[in-house]
Amino acid sequence: MAKENAVLNKEGKLSEDLSEPFDFDELEEKLQSQLEEELADMQFLVEEKEKIGNPDNLGNIIMDVVWEQFINQVAVTAGEDFIKENRGLYLDLRKEAHIQTTENFADGKIATHNTKIDYQKRYDDWQSNFVKDENGNVVTHKTRSGNEEATLVKGARKPFDEGRPRGSVENHTDIDHTVSAAEIIRDPAANAHMTKEEQIAFANSDANLNEMDSSLNRSKGDKSMTDWLDNPNSSGQKPNEIFDISAEEEAKLRQKDAKAREELEKQKKEAEQRSIEAGKKSRKEEALRIGGKALQAVLMQLLAELVREIIAKLVKWLKSSKKALDTLLDSLKEAIHSFIGKMKTHLINAGNTLVTTVATAIIGPIIGTIKKVWIMLKQGWSSLKNAIVYIKDPANKGKPIGRLLMEVGKIVIAGMTGIGAMLLGEVIEKSLMTIPIFAVEIPLLGSLANILGIFLGAVVAGIIGAIAINIIEKQIEKSMKRNNIDAQIKKGNEILRTQHQLQAINEAKLDNTKAAIAQNIHDRHVAAANMMGDSIEIIKANCVIDGSIQDTFDDIDRLFDKLEN
Numbered sequence: 001m002a003k004e005n006a007v008l009n010k011e012g013k014l015s016e017d018l019s020e021p022f023d024f025d026e027l028e029e030k031l032q033s034q035l036e037e038e039l040a041d042m043q044f045l046v047e048e049k050e051k052i053g054n055p056d057n058l059g060n061i062i063m064d065v066v067w068e069q070f071i072n073q074v075a076v077t078a079g080e081d082f083i084k085e086n087r088g089l090y091l092d093l094r095k096e097a098h099i100q101t102t103e104n105f106a107d108g109k110i111a112t113h114n115t116k117i118d119y120q121k122r123y124d125d126w127q128s129n130f131v132k133d134e135n136g137n138v139v140t141h142k143t144r145s146g147n148e149e150a151t152l153v154k155g156a157r158k159p160f161d162e163g164r165p166r167g168s169v170e171n172h173t174d175i176d177h178t179v180s181a182a183e184i185i186r187d188p189a190a191n192a193h194m195t196k197e198e199q200i201a202f203a204n205s206d207a208n209l210n211e212m213d214s215s216l217n218r219s220k221g222d223k224s225m226t227d228w229l230d231n232p233n234s235s236g237q238k239p240n241e242i243f244d245i246s247a248e249e250e251a252k253l254r255q256k257d258a259k260a261r262e263e264l265e266k267q268k269k270e271a272e273q274r275s276i277e278a279g280k281k282s283r284k285e286e287a288l289r290i291g292g293k294a295l296q297a298v299l300m301q302l303l304a305e306l307v308r309e310i311i312a313k314l315v316k317w318l319k320s321s322k323k324a325l326d327t328l329l330d331s332l333k334e335a336i337h338s339f340i341g342k343m344k345t346h347l348i349n350a351g352n353t354l355v356t357t358v359a360t361a362i363i364g365p366i367i368g369t370i371k372k373v374w375i376m377l378k379q380g381w382s383s384l385k386n387a388i389v390y391i392k393d394p395a396n397k398g399k400p401i402g403r404l405l406m407e408v409g410k411i412v413i414a415g416m417t418g419i420g421a422m423l424l425g426e427v428i429e430k431s432l433m434t435i436p437i438f439a440v441e442i443p444l445l446g447s448l449a450n451i452l453g454i455f456l457g458a459v460v461a462g463i464i465g466a467i468a469i470n471i472i473e474k475q476i477e478k479s480m481k482r483n484n485i486d487a488q489i490k491k492g493n494e495i496l497r498t499q500h501q502l503q504a505i506n507e508a509k510l511d512n513t514k515a516a517i518a519q520n521i522h523d524r525h526v527a528a529a530n531m532m533g534d535s536i537e538i539i540k541a542n543c544v545i546d547g548s549i550q551d552t553f554d555d556i557d558r559l560f561d562k563l564e565n
Contacts (some may be wrong), residue, residue, distance in 0.1 A: 073302050074473045075353040076368035078297035079360025082290055083207055089113055091290050091361035098277030098286070102272070105192035113286060116278035119192070126191040131155040143223065150186055157181045159196065164204040174217040177203050178260040182222035190264070191273035207263040210256050216243055225257035263423045294357040301353045305346050309335040387412055424460050427451065 092113050096104060100111040100119045106532060111121045131139040131151040139151045160181035167174040184199050185191050191199070202208060213222075219239060220228045229250060234240045240250055313335040317328055339346070360367045432452060433436040 026127045042435060071304070071349060071353060072356060072368065072371045074300050074304070075297050075356035076360050076365060076371070078293045078300075079367070080356045080365055082293040082357075082361045083364065085289060086113075086286065086361075089287070090364055091358065093283055093287055095279075095283070098283040100192055100275050102189040102192050106188035111279060114279050114282045115285065116282050117275065121459060122191060122195075125196065126188075128433075129153060129185050143227070144233070145223075145227050152182055152185060156185055160184070160203045162202055165209065167214065167217075172214050173211050174214045176212050176217045176220065178208050178210045178225060178257050179203070179264055180222045180224070183224060185262075189268050189270075189272070193268060193275045198271065199266070202267055205263075208260045210253075210260075212253075213243070213480075216245075219243070223251055229253065288360050293361070294354045297353050298350045301350055302346060303316075305342075305349070306335075306339050309339045309342075313338075384412075428460075 089112060096109065096111060096112040100114060100117070104111070105119065105123060108123065110123055112120060127138075128425055129152055131153055133139055140148050142148055160177065165175040182205055184203055194202075216239070219242070223231075229239055233242070240247075246255075277509050310332065313331040317323065317331040320327065339366060356367065356371060438452065
């Protein structure tokens with residue numbers, strides 16, 4: 001602007017000292033651009049004045065906190081609903097939670113999530129067959145072969161003996177379980193994968209029953225055939241010596257035992273495979289259940305987001321002066337377009353809802369409390385960060401320290417009001433839960449007390465926050481508006497000064513144009529006079545000059561002298 005200042009004096013008028021040609025069009029264009037910028041600044045000040053004391057900021061904070069709580073509650077409720085439908089069990093898709101292995105069964109680790117087979121009942125029934133000490137541990141004893149085995153309670157074998165053949169009194173024979181009932185009872189694989197009916201069916205099948213001499217059967221007892229045949233008694237005698245069992249008969253007994261065990265192993269393998277298939281099916285069903293609940297929560301969240309947009313546009317429509325069907329439809333279309341336009345944000349929120357639902361299903365309702373604490377911490381940090389940004393803003397460096405503290409107080413109060421809304425919501429919810437009607441659960445939303453607690457807590461906290469902020473605003477609003485008006489006046493003066501400079505430039509431009517035209521006319525007159533003088537000189541030279549003609553030429557010369565001057 002150095003060149004402009006050289007042209008315009010302090011009063012904004014054109015300087016008369018123009019020692020060199022000047023581009024008035026360039027100066028006019030620059031001043032016009034400056035005027036537009038100053039008008040834009042003026043409009044900003046007017047809009048800023050309208051924002052002073054406006055409670056919308058507090059309302060937005062409260063609304064965002066309430067909305068985040070509501071979406072969080074939807075996700076937590078979906079997770080809790082899953083737990084209820086999952087027989088009170090938290091989400092667990094691990095293999096061992098659904099597929100029962102023999103090793104885990106023996107150690108008391110039950111696949112409780114399997115919905116097809118009640119392994120807990122099987123384990124409890126199995127354990128009821130054993131003698132326990134005062135600490136609940138299974139009592140054991142040593143066999144003749146030196147093996148340690150669990151001691152059975154009286155009557156444990158009874159289900160296996162009911163209704164089976166007994167042998168012949170006349171022939172002094174008994175019907176023996178080749179694989180004894182006690183061995184089946186003690187077998188963790190058989191009890192884990194086979195039902196009691198399947199165990200009894202095998203025990204009393206032709207593959208396992210064997211008619212033998214009563215004395216041999218009583219000597220064998222619960223021992224396996226090989227354990228009985230291979231181990232001597234206390235006198236050092238084996239059964240073949242005591243009962244005069246031939247090699248052929250012993251071979252038959254061993255062969256019968258091998259076939260019976262082969263059949264038992266086959267049935268156990270088949271039963272184990274059924275357990276695996278049942279576990280896979282149960283695992284898949286649980287995955288589908290949590291997937292369905294998470295999808296319901298996400299759809300509920302997206303629907304709520306759409307309803308939020310529609311309500312906002314409806315409120316705007318109700319405030320407008322033109323309330324007609326076409327404008328209402330336009331508002332609804334605008335709400336849908338706004339919802340689609342924010343789809344990226346909605347999908348991020350949907351992902352958050354999905355994670356919260358699954359986390360609640362895995363960890364339990366405590367995740368809802370954790371999320372609320374996180375919302376509080378986030379809101380507190382946001383409030384603190386906004387306060388720091390406000391203080392560091394170069395535009396606020398010239399403000400008095402008292403004014404800055406009050407402004408920061410407004411920011412902090414707005415943030416703390418959001419946290420207060422959550423805490424009050426908790427208190428109100430607990431109070432309402434004592435009234436039966438408010439404990440009613442609403443699908444995907446939670447209890448009525450919880451919903452009312454969220455919104456009533458927001459209302460109460462919002463009112464308290466608004467009162468506190470209003471008290472602060474009353475202390476600074478007048479000075480803010482006065483400063484704003486002063487700034488508007490100053491900016492208005494700058495605009496007027498720029499407009500005056502533009503006017504001076506236009507006037508100078510017009511004067512310069514007029515002077516240029518007058519100079520051009522003068523130059524043309526001089527040129528014409530010179531041409532006429534030259535012509536007369538030529539005529540004088542070529543003509544015979546008499547006195548009268550000479551006088552006439554003298555008169556003409558005097559006339560040209562006057563024109564030149």
